[in-house]
Amino acid sequence: MHTDFPDLLGAGLILLFIFYLGYLSLKIKMPNVILYILLGIILADALAESEILHFASEVGIVLLFFLLGLEFNVKRLGGIAKKVWPAGLLDVFLSLGITTGIALLFNLDLFSSFLVGGIAYATSSSITAKLLDDRGRMANTETEFILAILIFEDLVAPIVVAVLFGVSSGENFTSLSTLYLLGKIIGLTLLAVIIGKTLFKNFERFLDRISDEDFKISLLIGIALTYGGLALFMGLSEVPGAFLAGMMLAELGKIEKVEQTVFPVRDLMLPAFFVYFGTTIELGNGVPMALLLVIVIMWSILSKLLVGIVGGPIYGLSKRSSLRAGLSLCARGEFSVVIASVATGTLKAFSGLYILIAAFIGMFLFEKAPKITTKIYGQPLKKKKNLKVPGD
Numbered sequence: 001m002h003t004d005f006p007d008l009l010g011a012g013l014i015l016l017f018i019f020y021l022g023y024l025s026l027k028i029k030m031p032n033v034i035l036y037i038l039l040g041i042i043l044a045d046a047l048a049e050s051e052i053l054h055f056a057s058e059v060g061i062v063l064l065f066f067l068l069g070l071e072f073n074v075k076r077l078g079g080i081a082k083k084v085w086p087a088g089l090l091d092v093f094l095s096l097g098i099t100t101g102i103a104l105l106f107n108l109d110l111f112s113s114f115l116v117g118g119i120a121y122a123t124s125s126s127i128t129a130k131l132l133d134d135r136g137r138m139a140n141t142e143t144e145f146i147l148a149i150l151i152f153e154d155l156v157a158p159i160v161v162a163v164l165f166g167v168s169s170g171e172n173f174t175s176l177s178t179l180y181l182l183g184k185i186i187g188l189t190l191l192a193v194i195i196g197k198t199l200f201k202n203f204e205r206f207l208d209r210i211s212d213e214d215f216k217i218s219l220l221i222g223i224a225l226t227y228g229g230l231a232l233f234m235g236l237s238e239v240p241g242a243f244l245a246g247m248m249l250a251e252l253g254k255i256e257k258v259e260q261t262v263f264p265v266r267d268l269m270l271p272a273f274f275v276y277f278g279t280t281i282e283l284g285n286g287v288p289m290a291l292l293l294v295i296v297i298m299w300s301i302l303s304k305l306l307v308g309i310v311g312g313p314i315y316g317l318s319k320r321s322s323l324r325a326g327l328s329l330c331a332r333g334e335f336s337v338v339i340a341s342v343a344t345g346t347l348k349a350f351s352g353l354y355i356l357i358a359a360f361i362g363m364f365l366f367e368k369a370p371k372i373t374t375k376i377y378g379q380p381l382k383k384k385k386n387l388k389v390p391g392d
Helices: 007-028 033-040 051-069 073-103 110-121 125-134 141-168 175-195 204-208 213-233 237-250 256-279 290-315 318-327 334-340 344-375
Strands: none
Touching: 007 051, 007 110, 007 213, 007 256, 033 051, 033 125, 033 256, 033 344, 051 125, 051 213, 051 237, 051 256, 073 141, 073 175, 073 256, 073 290, 110 141, 110 290, 125 141, 125 175, 125 256, 125 334, 125 344, 141 237, 141 290, 141 334, 175 213, 204 213, 204 256, 213 256, 256 318, 256 334, 290 318, 290 344, 318 344, 334 344
């Protein structure tokens, strides 16, 4: 008889827990993401070393952004990039710069202050994208702006991570290192564009000839994991790599063929990411630097609201859509966890509490965004149709 707890049994129990929590979320009308994170926090001691959970979480997040990338071909992405950079730079200044300044005012050293700014900077791409999909808001006018900001952050955040990891490890992180990192991001993007325009030019006809779905799943998920893995191999996050993999296939005439094949695997794997995310949150004992924590949480929410309210109209959104976008950008998540891993002692406990609270408040504001927007601006006016009455 085995004395060790089998990984297979553990994986089965996690899936059953995920099913139950997903079912419960429908009954109590709470985002299932919150319940998945709480499950990870509760089972952190048992799951922290689970390689299966970690791998499943990586596959889930890669497939999520692979499917998002399918919505953006090169032409559309280029048009978005031209419009989003002012809002993106505003986001860097408010969420990263000002937060770093707030931490400095509390007598933290420059490295610790920049770390706090980094934790507060990036919106959780996974939580936000999942909620957009779950709540049927992918077709909303502000969604393109939200996704553009997420992509901008996902390109800036690896630079922040690289700087922090470089400094914490004692390396001399110079401007040359920064240029090298930017070069890798540009190179990965150019490679995706070239592959999409050449190798995958006739990919749709090739897919049509594959009648066996088993082979098709292996091909499509293999493409997503390979490019996400290539990004990791280059020292970047798998998120932009997975997005670029989807963008390579976005030139297809009918992306529905790809989506129908990948959706079931994504839906199976993605909850594992949020469970794993919960296991990485270290709460520690008590509330460290309570006043700084409260101020950073309040500012991090306000900063994202300003990104939406100020940056949205620059992008071309209405005031209503801009507010809805700002309210939907407040959740923090995976990049905050990566950055927090550099922290030690009190700062690590501070980071864990911040991420947990910011994730929950962000998800709550996302849920309430349509109602809050309606309360401030009223019901949207419906266009009246000029009907001709017979005999007039």
